[in-house]
Amino acid sequence: MADRFLTVTVSQLNTYLRSKMEEDPLLSQIFVVGEISNFTNHYKSGHLYFSLKDDRAVVKAVMFAQHARRLRFVPENGMKVLVRGRVSIYEAGGQYQIYAEDMQPDGLGALNMAYEQLKKKLEAEGLFAQERKKTLPLYPQRIGVITSPTGAAVHDILSILARRFPVAEVVFCPVLVQGEGAAPQLVRALRQMNRYGGVEIIIIGRGGGSLEDLWAFNEESVARAVADSRVPVISAVGHETDYTICDFVADVRAPTPSAAAELAVPEQTEILFTLRYQQRRMAQNLRAMLESQRQRLDYLLLSSPLQRPELLTAEKKEELAALWEQLQRAEQALADEKKKELQQAAEHLQALSPLAVLGRGFSVVYGRDHQPLKSARDVERGERLEIILSDGTLLAKVEEKRDNNGNQQNDDL
Known part of the structure; x- marks a missing residue:
């Protein structure tokens, strides 16, 4: 009974189904609409x-790197997309899946989606902040x-x-402004201007499109x-209604390249008018002063x-006379005060003088060698004083010596 049926391995079965799917023209190029989930x-x-x-x-679906690199936006879970690719079987897992070659947001273009995603990201980082x-x-x-060497934008800016x-x-750096190599050239030009240009303002932009x-x-x-x-960077990309990410990040956004040139420099006629006005004002102020x-x-x-x-000198003479009189009074007062102090010092010295002591009934006795006597023992009977x-x-x-009690003293004691 088993001979009537074909017996195959699992690998052979999956290979057979894969070949059948890849031979089907409907599955070799198919567009599928769906919502992304389990994104990795x-x-x-x-x-x-x-x-x-x-x-x-x-x-299930997979998009290999060579196709993923061409996406303008970042796929996310919950995003509804239109996928173009082929359907085949992953033989090792025995599961069919879509091999995506392109992907577009459903209802919104890929560029618009990429624009909104990057704008949201950079704004969250604070790159658009006014401060x-x-x-x-x-x-x-x-x-x-920094712009293309051809086209109206460079002509308008320079003129x-x-x-x-x-x-x-003006330091001009010609670059591509569209196409594959444009972004790297713009980045390189900005860095070179900062390093070697010696510029005070950078205008970057292009015409509309x-x-x-x-x-x-x-x-x-x-x-x-x-x-x-x-x-400082002035962004001047496209027409007045065009807004790019560069406009939001730049220090100043100009609606057109021509407007960028007007924002970058003052009008010399206005400066001359201001200088002449200030000159007139200075002359008027000088005349008034x-x-x-x-x-x-x-x-x-x-x-x-x-x-x-003579009135001024008379007034000054009166002032001088008043000052002289004041000085004399101060001098007399100082002299009186010093005289009084001197008198008090003299009286104090007089009270301390030995003569004053003698005047109160005291005397000084000198013995031999004319030395003042301090004790009765220092003198002998018969000595002259x-x-x-x-x-x-x-x-x-000295005829006799007595102590304080009136007792007679002997010289040999």
Whole structure:
């Protein structure tokens, strides 16, 4: 019974089904609409793995790196997309899946989706914040211009700069402004302007075009190069209604390249008008100041001190006399005070003088060698003494010695 049926291995079965699917023209090029789920980005390999689902079914899908690199937006879970690819079987797992070659957001273009995603990302990082934007210098001496060497934009910028402020030097860096190599050239030009250009302002931009034409100015690398610039950047991309990521990151956004040139430099005729106005104001102020000083001088010349200087000298003489009198009084008061102090010191010295002591009934007795006697033991009977009184001197001879109790003292004791 088993001989009537074909017996195959699992691998052979999966290979057979794969070949059948790949031979089917309907499955070799198919468009599938669905919602992304289970999205995985293998950053090392660059492959994308995800599922597509609707309200009733799910199918697995894979997009290899060579196709994923061409995506303009970042796929996310919950995003509804239109996938173009082929259907086949993954033999090792025995599961059919879609091998995606292209993907577009359903209902919104890939460029629009990429634009909105990058705008949201950079805004969250603070790259659009007003407080980080630099102020443009009033009178720049060197201006950097980054744009295409062909087209109307470079002509408009250079002609307006030359007309409005011809003293400024222009450093022009020609670049591609659309296509594959445009973004790297824009980034390189911005960095070179910062390092070697010596410029005070950078104008970066191009003329109008479609979203695809302007896309180089929506690249993340360009946006970050503008944000990293030490020199203030004016973004002038497209027409007035065109907004790029570069416009949001730049320090100033100009609606057109011509407007960027007008924002970068002042109008020389306006400067000349201002200078002439200030010159007139200075001349008027100088004349007014001179007239005021002349009137003040006339007033001083008519004043009484200059008309009758003797009045001024008389007044000063009176002041000098008053000061002299005041000085004399101060000198007399000081002399009286010092005289009183001297008198008090003399009285104090007089009270301490030995003569004053003698005047109170005391005397000084000198013995041999004219030395003052301090004790009765220092003198002998028969010795001659000299007695000094307040009004004269006595010469005496010791006949007897007594102690304080009146007892007679002997010399041999």
